[in-house]
Amino acid sequence: MESQHQMKTPITHGAPVITSQVNDLQKVWYTGRVSVTGGRDGRARSSDGQLDLGLSQPGSKKPGSNPEQLLAAGWSACFTSAMQLNAPALGVALPEGTRVEAEVDLATGTGGYFISARLQVILPGLDDTLAAELVKTAHGSCPYSKATKGNINVDIRVVV
Missing domain, CATH: 2.20.25.10 (N-terminal domain of TfIIb)
Structure with missing residues (x-):
């Protein structure tokens, strides 16, 4: 059945x-x-x-x-996994308390409805340079980041 x-x-x-x-x-x-x-x-x-x-x-x-919350959850989970996968190659251990917070906007503009997104990557205590490198590498390998590249406005910030 x-x-x-x-x-x-x-x-x-x-x-x-x-x-x-x-x-x-x-x-x-x-x-x-x-x-x-x-x-x-x-x-x-x-x-x-x-x-x-x-x-x-x-x-x-x-x-x-709603779809915006679901996209924010999926992207945050995927981005965190991308950092976990890339960290060893960069000689980085993800600190305790690592998290990704995402905001996804539903907006209107010329041509209709659009979405935009902001990710805040929290890497407590990690060196600024290493944190930035890890986030850039993760953004380059995260399937959600790849899917949205060039399609929506994205702002990614790092907090150490």
């Missing part, structure tokens, strides 16, 4: 409307699969059931998260 969280039709079915390939992907390590019904006032469910949450408009009294 199929789980209530299983999506019945793979995304590879149906007629392609938009296809964009800018990278030569050689191996897919993981695919996160989420179905959203109801848009910003709906529900998001992952195919494995690990994510099941209500969505609500920012400022709404309705409980739930």
